[in-house]
Amino acid sequence: MSPIKHAVICAAGIGSRLGLNKPKCLVEVNGRTLLDYHLERLAWAQTLWLVVGFEEEDVIAHAMSLRNDIIVVRNPDYARTNTLQSLYLVSRHLDERFLMIDADTVVETESFNDFMAASNEHRQLIGVSRYTTSDGVRVLLDANAESVVGFTREPHHSREWTGIAIIEPALVVDKPIYVYQALEPFLPMRAAELKAFDIDTTADLDMAGRVLASGWNLEAEHA
Amino acid sequence: MTTAYCFDLDGTLTRQELLPLIASSVGLEDEISVLTQATINGVLPFDKSFKLRVRLLRDARLDWIHQALIDQVEFDRHMLDFIASRPDQCFVVTGNLDVWVRPILDRLGIQSFTSTACMEEGRVEGIRHVLHKGDAVDSLRDRFDRIIAVGDGMNDVPMFEAANWRIAFGGTHAPNPLLVKLSDFVINDGKTLCRLLSML
Numbered sequence: 216m217s218p219i220k221h222a223v224i225c226a227a228g229i230g231s232r233l234g235l236n237k238p239k240c241l242v243e244v245n246g247r248t249l250l251d252y253h254l255e256r257l258a259w260a261q262t263l264w265l266v267v268g269f270e271e272e273d274v275i276a277h278a279m280s281l282r283n284d285i286i287v288v289r290n291p292d293y294a295r296t297n298t299l300q301s302l303y304l305v306s307r308h309l310d311e312r313f314l315m316i317d318a319d320t321v322v323e324t325e326s327f328n329d330f331m332a333a334s335n336e337h338r339q340l341i342g343v344s345r346y347t348t349s350d351g352v353r354v355l356l357d358a359n360a361e362s363v364v365g366f367t368r369e370p371h372h373s374r375e376w377t378g379i380a381i382i383e384p385a386l387v388v389d390k391p392i393y394v395y396q397a398l399e400p401f402l403p404m405r406a407a408e409l410k411a412f413d414i415d416t417t418a419d420l421d422m423a424g425r426v427l428a429s430g431w432n433l434e435a436e437h438a
Numbered sequence: 439m440t441t442a443y444c445f446d447l448d449g450t451l452t453r454q455e456l457l458p459l460i461a462s463s464v465g466l467e468d469e470i471s472v473l474t475q476a477t478i479n480g481v482l483p484f485d486k487s488f489k490l491r492v493r494l495l496r497d498a499r500l501d502w503i504h505q506a507l508i509d510q511v512e513f514d515r516h517m518l519d520f521i522a523s524r525p526d527q528c529f530v531v532t533g534n535l536d537v538w539v540r541p542i543l544d545r546l547g548i549q550s551f552t553s554t555a556c557m558e559e560g561r562v563e564g565i566r567h568v569l570h571k572g573d574a575v576d577s578l579r580d581r582f583d584r585i586i587a588v589g590d591g592m593n594d595v596p597m598f599e600a601a602n603w604r605i606a607f608g609g610t611h612a613p614n615p616l617l618v619k620l621s622d623f624v625i626n627d628g629k630t631l632c633r634l635l636s637m638l
Contacts, residue, residue: 262630262633271618272615272618275618275624276612279608279626283626283627284626284627284629284630285625285626285630286623286625286630286633286634287623287624287625288622288623289618289621289622289623289624291619308634308637308638309637
């Protein structure tokens with residue numbers, strides 16, 4: 216049984232850059248929605264929180280059809296707030312560390328399970344990935360490549376911030392900044408590698424289709 | 439900080455809507471279910487539909503109604519446990535009629551706000567007062583700092599408007615869409631509901 220009891224999926228955003236008129240968590244990759252993959256991978260979570268906003272009726276209906284015991288948290292301000300503020304709607308009720316995950320990410324399950332296992336050794340973890348996207352936030356690692364010491368928009372760094380982390384609720388603040396900016400004051404934090412990336416553009420979506428179809432065997436394309 | 443938990447009754451604390459069960463005691467299920475559905479969908483205001491339903495069921499004997507409820511009503515075990523662990527903080531807030539739902543309220547053993555009946559010779563003659571759920575919440579304000587409301591239907595809207603935290607609960611059917619728009623949380627499962635209530 217995982218030492219982490221709470222998993223929070225942030226699925227409130229509009230996903231405007233993708234330009235599909237549906238929430239990103241309901242976008243299909245290889246025939247299944249991103250939400251399907253997340254809920255299957257998070258089956259162990261004792262309490263699963265899902266923050267919804269854009270097209271919430273559709274997201275709630277689909278999520279509840281997959282798993283009936285979700286706590287749906289509404290973010291009616293989704294158009295004016297960001298992921299950190301969605302996260303705060305949950306973290307303010309928590310008194311122990313939790314897993315946070317953006318609904319618009321694709322994740323390889325085995326590496327995710329290794330990530331969760333690492334939470335036995337480390338209280339907080341930042342998920343980093345070699346799978347990089349055109350406008351992703353990259354991380355700066357220490358000499359041993361064990362800890363995140365900074366975040367950057369400079370694309371020549373080889374690891375990307377995945378939007379997946381295990382953190383204490385106290386790190387989450389109700390401010391209109393990015394999640395990585397809220398983490399910055401607490402660096403260095405332990406890094407753990409995942410095969411994952413988020414889908415912001417149609418190019419990312421195409422890449423997700425190829426990567427999943429190839430069984431995450433596309434290192435050459437992203438090295 | 440002291441917290442009050444206000445629960446709707448029909449379909450929230452109970453696994454079934456109660457009026458159809460009450461109607462079954464006199465064979466008026468179809469007529470009542472049309473009105474119940476119209477009310478859940480927000481087509482007919484609760485107080486009007488409720489007056490109609492009470493009128494239809496006026497001839498039903500109270501002991502038949504009570505027996506039908508005792509025989510058929512089920513509760514969620516986790517919600518019963520939650521209530522039993524904080525009986526002084528939990529309240530039933532129901533638009534249903536006091537004399538009809540009495541055995542259910544006795545079973546729950548907590549304080550309740552209900553609509554009240556006008557009785558004549560042991561029979562329901564009409565409605566004395568239709569509960570406005572917002573009034574029930576307001577009346578708890580001097581005793582509690584914070585009020586958490588749990589409901590599923592259109593007549594829970596005033597309760598949500600007056601509460602601090604609002605949970606739309608879909609234990610028996612999907613909660614009313616307008617109520618969802620006023621809610622902080624949407625939950626379909628009794629155990630999960632109690633887990634959240636313990637964390638708020």
